Amino acid sequence: MSVYILVVDDEPDIEALFRQQFRRDLRLGRFQMEFATSALLALKHAGEIPEPSLVLILSDINMPGMSGLEMLPKVKEIRPDVPVIMITAYGDAETRRKALEVGAADLLTKPIDFIVLRQEIDARLEQAA
16 A cells, blocks of 8 residues: 655745655655645645545645645545644744644644654554554
8 A cells, every 4th residue: 555645835846855855765665745736736635645545744834825724624624534744934832823723733843854754754654554
């Protein structure tokens, strides 16, 4: 079974950054990454990736159109079993409270600490195994 992580961010360089950071995992087939450049595309992907292979959603908060915080309850309706970690440049207490209040599993701040993110991914992969 293929295991997927969905990354949602409107910045075009995010896909290249994540593919570079996780190149070994991707090459070894530990998991696959899907990318969405908007919340609407993320909702579409979340509905299309077969159960139970979607194990984690990573989403930026500040995006044009629908924000990550607005997307979160909608994606939780589609995939209530999939944890969503929000990513933001603004890691203040109020943003953290809002994210957790609407269902985020955690909140990471930019620049992303890929060591912490790798630990989160490893934990999700263990749960999925």
